[in-house]
Amino acid sequence: xxxxxxxxxxxxxxxxxxxxxxxxxxxxxxxxxxxxxxxxxxxxxxxxxxxxxxxxxxxxxxxxxxxxxxxxxxxxxxxxxxxxxxxxxxxxxxxxxxxxxxxxxxxxxxxxxxxxxxxxxxxxxxxxxxxxxxxxxxxxxxxxxxxxxxxxxxxxxxxxxxxxxxxxxxxxxxxxxxxxxxxxxxxxxxxxxxxxxxxxxxxxxxxxxxxxxxxxxxxx
Amino acid sequence: xxxxxxxxxxxxxxxxxxxxxxxxxxxxxxxxxxxxxxxxxxxxxxxxxxxxxxxxxxxxxxxxxxxxxxxxxxxxxxxxxxxxxxxxxxxxxxxxxxxxxxxxxxxxxxxxxxxxxxxxxxxxxxxxxxxxxxxxxxxxxxxxxxxxxxxxxxxxxxxxxxxxxxxxxxxxxxxxxxxxxxxxxxxxxxxxxxxxxxxxxxxxxxxxxxxxxxxxxxxxxxxxxxxxxxxxxxxxxxxxxxxxxxxxxxxxxxxxxxxxxxxxxxxxxxxxxxxxxxxxxxxxxxxxxxxxxxxxx
Numbered sequence: 382x383x384x385x386x387x388x389x390x391x392x393x394x395x396x397x398x399x400x401x402x403x404x405x406x407x408x409x410x411x412x413x414x415x416x417x418x419x420x421x422x423x424x425x426x427x428x429x430x431x432x433x434x435x436x437x438x439x440x441x442x443x444x445x446x447x448x449x450x451x452x453x454x455x456x457x458x459x460x461x462x463x464x465x466x467x468x469x470x471x472x473x474x475x476x477x478x479x480x481x482x483x484x485x486x487x488x489x490x491x492x493x494x495x496x497x498x499x500x501x502x503x504x505x506x507x508x509x510x511x512x513x514x515x516x517x518x519x520x521x522x523x524x525x526x527x528x529x530x531x532x533x534x535x536x537x538x539x540x541x542x543x544x545x546x547x548x549x550x551x552x553x554x555x556x557x558x559x560x561x562x563x564x565x566x567x568x569x570x571x572x573x574x575x576x577x578x579x580x581x582x583x584x585x586x587x588x589x590x591x592x593x594x595x596x597x598x599x600x601x
Numbered sequence: 602x603x604x605x606x607x608x609x610x611x612x613x614x615x616x617x618x619x620x621x622x623x624x625x626x627x628x629x630x631x632x633x634x635x636x637x638x639x640x641x642x643x644x645x646x647x648x649x650x651x652x653x654x655x656x657x658x659x660x661x662x663x664x665x666x667x668x669x670x671x672x673x674x675x676x677x678x679x680x681x682x683x684x685x686x687x688x689x690x691x692x693x694x695x696x697x698x699x700x701x702x703x704x705x706x707x708x709x710x711x712x713x714x715x716x717x718x719x720x721x722x723x724x725x726x727x728x729x730x731x732x733x734x735x736x737x738x739x740x741x742x743x744x745x746x747x748x749x750x751x752x753x754x755x756x757x758x759x760x761x762x763x764x765x766x767x768x769x770x771x772x773x774x775x776x777x778x779x780x781x782x783x784x785x786x787x788x789x790x791x792x793x794x795x796x797x798x799x800x801x802x803x804x805x806x807x808x809x810x811x812x813x814x815x816x817x818x819x820x821x822x823x824x825x826x827x828x829x830x831x832x833x834x835x836x837x838x839x840x841x842x843x844x845x846x847x848x849x850x851x852x853x854x855x856x857x858x859x860x861x862x863x864x865x866x867x868x869x870x871x872x873x874x875x876x877x878x879x880x881x882x883x884x885x886x887x888x889x890x891x892x893x894x895x896x897x898x
Contacts, residue, residue, distance in 0.1 A: 432810065452815075459812035470807050474618070483804075486611070487813040489604040535812065 382408040382539065382570050383429060388438030390424055390594075398424040400594040402438070406572065408538075411565045413581045414574040416591035422574035423467065425591070426541045429572075430462045431455055443538065460488060463532030463569075465542040469524050471516040477503070477527050478512040484534035502530040506560060522553040529560060540564060542573045546580060554580055604817070611821035615801070616828060622797040623829060626887075629793045630833025630880055631840070633786030638841045640782070641872055644775050649866065651768060655730050660742060660756040662724040666694075668750040676750050680724065685732035685741050694722045721752060735762050791887035794826055798891040805892065822888040830884020834877045842867060 385404035391397050399421045406412055414422045427433045428440055431447045440447050443461060450458060471480050478499050485495030503509045506526040516524055525545060532540055542561060546554035558573075558580065565571045575581065581588055590598035616623055662680070664673070680686055692700070697720040702709050732741065738761055742754040798805070808818050845867050868876070 430810070456812040456814045459810060464810060466810075470803070470810070472804055472807065483807065484811050486607045487808055487811055487817060489607070489817075491603045531811075 382406055382410075382443060383572075384439075384441040385428075386439045386441075388428065388435045388440060390421070390428065390433065391436045397594050399428075399435075402596060404589070404596065406570060408570055409565070409568055411562070411571045411586045412573070413584075413586055413588040414572060414591060415578055415581055415588055416576065418576055420591040421594040422576075422591055423543055424594075426464075426543055426572065426574055429539075429541060430459055430464055460535050461538050463535060463537035463540045465525075465528045465532045465540070465545050467543040467547060469516070469528040471524060471527060471531075473515065473517055476513045476515055477508065477519075480516065480527065481531050481534055484531060488535060498534060502533045505533065506530045521548045522556070525549065525553075525557055526560070529557070529564075533564065537569065539570045540572070542571070544575055545573060546575060546577060551580075558584065608817070608820045608824060612824035612828065615821055615825045619797050619800075619825075622793075622800060623825075626793045626797060626826075626829045626884070627833045627836065629789050630786070630830055630883060631836040633782065633789060633883075634834045634837035634876055634880060635841055637779070637782050637786070638837055638868065638876065640775070640778060641868055641876075642841070642845065644771075645868065645872070646866060647771065651764070654764070655733055658728060658733055658756075658761075660726045660728060660738070660745075660754060662726065662745055662751055663721045663753045663755070664723060665750050665752045666721060668722075672750040676748055677724075679748055680726065680745070683741065683745075685728055685737065687727040687729050689727075690725045692723050692725065694718050694720060697722065733761065733765075735765055787883055787886065791890050794829075794884070794887040795891035795894075798822060798888070798894075819889065819892050822892045823885050826884035826886075826888030827881045828884070830880035830882065830887075831877055832880075833884070834880025837880075838868070838873055838876060 383404070383406040385402045388399060388402040388404075389397070390399040402425065414425060416422055424433065428435055429442060429447070431450060434448060438448075442458065445454075445458065447458065472483070475483075481499045481502065482495060485492070485498060490498070499512070500509065503512055506529055508523060508526055508530065511519060511523065516527060519527065529542075529545070532542075540561070545557050545561065549557065554577070561571055561573060562584075588598070588600045589596050590600075619626075664676075668676075677689070680689055695718070698712075698718050701720055702712065705711060728738070728741075732738065738756060742756065745751060746754045805818055
């Protein structure tokens with residue numbers, strides 16, 4: 382599903398974010414990407430949904446070489462990938478359901494179908510009763526679940542989560558992980574970037590350890 | 602169909618949400634277009650005055666008293682063959698005296714004591730507009746003056762020279778001022794819209810990341826800009842028209858009456874329509890430029 386071949390990413394002033402990354406993720410896998418802040422986890426995720434281009438190397442996503450994707454093919458790639466951002470990226474002046482509606486409107490889905498989809502994903506993350514509230518009135522954990530719900534709106538085959546438990550206490554973090562696990566069991570490939578090694582330890586998932594832009598361990 | 606509806610809905614929602622920023626855009630467009638509009642009204646009216654003046658313009662050919670019928674017939678033929686001459690009217694000595702008496706109004710006694718009618722007969726020539734340049738007129742009057750039976754040829758030489766140079770100056774001024782104003786309003790408008798787009802950069806970013814096509818991201822902003830531009834230009838026209846009527850009312854005149862000439866008419870409908878169209882265009886262009894900056898990838 383995802384293949385990295387000798388991928389390097391260097392930012393301005395020779396900051397090496399990723400060095401010689403070789404990686405394969407199969408369809409339906411659940412993979413943790415762990416490592417300290419600045420190790421390159423976010424950069425690696427951004428390369429997958431083509432928010433950044435690699436300095437060198439090739440990346441295949443669903444058989445498509447994202448490095449050579451023409452601009453007009455980008456939207457269709459991004460529609461097949463759900464992304465949960467570290468800072469949630471929710472619109473603060475819109476209700477939860479309007480935040481989710483943004484996705485089906487962008488995709489041009491008829492509103493009758495779109496509204497049903499909003500109800501389904503909100504039920505899935507357990508926030509049906511807060512659909513009309515604005516994000517800043519929700520707790521951090523609830524906002525995180527809204528972000529997950531939005532990432533699920535387009536029925537993605539791949540879900541990328543960047544520090545989805547960042548500011549949450551351990552109980553809420555476990556809740557979020559359980560939710561991501563459920564999504565994975567329905568066939569969605571999930572990649573979770575986190576600095577929280579404790580969270581990962583007992584779950585028995587494949588774990589990639591990133592340090593200074595290199596994959597130093599790959600535990601199946 | 603759904604896409605189109607979403608785009609229209611989004612544009613309208615954006616306008617509602619933009620609040621003061623949106624009003625600032627509309628206001629800026631309105632102010633720019635008021636300035637442009639004032640200029641258009643002035644130029645339009647001046648052009649009407651000039652056209653009127655050119656229509657009225659005539660060259661007078663005074664005839665010698667002793668001109669014979671053959672000479673007169675020949676002279677008329679020669680003048681009619683001149684390409685510059687549009688129409689020709691004849692005023693006899695008696696008619697000219699009558700006219701002069703009418704103009705003296707009550708001081709006809711001044712003419713008493715004059716034995717013979719001293720006023721010459723004349724031909725009044727209306728001149729085609731293309732020939733109303735100082736050079737062409739000089740040439741025409743020169744050749745008319747040499748014809749047999751002609752005593753003198755008169756036209757407002759100084760006037761023609763002066764008006765020609767004023768018109769040239771005004772055209773140049775109009776072109777440069779219009780160009781500068783157009784550019785300035787485009788800059789101001791695109792900057793104002795950039796502010797409102799910037800306020801929504803987060804939304805654009807999210808749309809981009811969830812897989813919106815460029816067209817889908819741009820279209821609502823484009824429509825919003827067009828609506829704002831149209832509203833701004835319409836507001837400008839409305840205010841201009843109000844101010845225009847108020848000015849005429851203050852001057853106690855009706856349109857078309859000012860200076861007894863073409864002065865005092867508002868913008869022609871096609872200019873007004875063009876202004877609204879230009880407003881929509883400026884708004885759309887301003888939006889496109891601003892949104893484009895957020896759409897690198």
